[in-house]
Amino acid sequence: MKKITLDATIENIEKVTEFVNEQLEGCGCPMKAQMQIDVAIDELFGNIAHYAYQPKVGAATVQVETEDAPPAVTITFIDSGVPYDPLKKEDPDVTLSAGERSAGGLGIFLVKKTMDDILYEYKDGKNILKIRKIF
Numbered sequence: 001m002k003k004i005t006l007d008a009t010i011e012n013i014e015k016v017t018e019f020v021n022e023q024l025e026g027c028g029c030p031m032k033a034q035m036q037i038d039v040a041i042d043e044l045f046g047n048i049a050h051y052a053y054q055p056k057v058g059a060a061t062v063q064v065e066t067e068d069a070p071p072a073v074t075i076t077f078i079d080s081g082v083p084y085d086p087l088k089k090e091d092p093d094v095t096l097s098a099g100e101r102s103a104g105g106l107g108i109f110l111v112k113k114t115m116d117d118i119l120y121e122y123k124d125g126k127n128i129l130k131i132r133k134i135f
Contacts, residue, residue, distance in 0.1 A: 001065045008048045008060035008079055016062050017041050020075060023064040027071065033135040036114040037073070040131055043107035044077050044086075052081025052127065072116070072134040083122045086129070087112075 004019045006012050017038055024034050041062075048060050063076040086108045112118055117132040 001063055003061055003063040005059055005061040007057050008045070008052055008081070009057060010046060010049050013042055013045050013049070016045050019062065020064055020073075023066060024073060027066040027068075027073070029071075029073065030135050033133055037075070037131075037133055040111045040115060041075070043111050044129060044131070047084075047086065047107070048077060048079050048081065048127075051084065052079045070134050072132055074130055074132045077127075077129045079127050080125055081127060084127060085120045085122070087118060087120050 002019075002023055004016065006015060020037065020041060021034060024037065029037075045060065045062070052058060052060070058079060058081055061076075061078040063078070065074045065076075066072070067074070089108055111131065114133075115131045116134045117130070119130045121128050
């Protein structure tokens with residue numbers, strides 16, 4: 001398992017993405033799966049940056065674990081911010097036009113649709129969100 005801990009800021013999304021992509025390159029992750037994972041990182045780390053510690057800034061840890069059989073990656077986002085389970089947010093009605101839908105929720109909806117597993121728990125004062133992608 002590899003991990004990185006840094007300030008949960010929008011500016012650090014790129015660093016997190018680069019860190020995860022370095023791990024993915026070593027395990028033969030296809031480009032389509034990598035692009036889906038990059039979108040998930042942008043959404044999930046962005047949410048931590050925007051909401052977990054506001055108006056302050058706090059740390060977030062991102063862990064990457066790869067598996068061989070089947071080939072897969074599990075990425076865990078950990079922060080000590082305000083408890084928040086994004087999986088409890090109701091999925092948006094994507095049959096409505098953008099103008100008819102209420103704002104928010106589309107990003108986590110996309111993450112749910114493109115990842116194979118998503119788990120959330122609040123434990124020991126920490127938000128722990130795991131995503132898993134099989135490729």
